[in-house]
Amino acid sequence: MESLLTLMSFEDSAPVAYVDAFETGRLMDDPALVRACQTAYALALSDALSQQDSLALVRSAAEEHAHDQQ
Numbered sequence: 915m916e917s918l919l920t921l922m923s924f925e926d927s928a929p930v931a932y933v934d935a936f937e938t939g940r941l942m943d944d945p946a947l948v949r950a951c952q953t954a955y956a957l958a959l960s961d962a963l964s965q966q967d968s969l970a971l972v973r974s975a976a977e978e979h980a981h982d983q984q
Contacts, residue, residue, distance in 0.1 A: 917933050917934060917935035918933070918934040918935070919931065919932070919933055919951055919954075919955060920932040920933075920934070921948075921951060921952060921955060928943065928945065928948075929948050929952075930942060930943045930948060931947065931948045931951040931952070933951070
């Protein structure tokens, strides 16, 4: 996926999804498409590292890069 997904929910109306990519953007209000975007987001989130593990990974990569530059 080479775009930015924004999921929006509201108290008084149905949820929508906005997909933004290079030179284009699309607002989706079709319930089936919004559910598909929500599902894709949930799947990606379930594979993500925790905030603490992500920070440790970034720090490790930065330290390795700094060591390689010496």
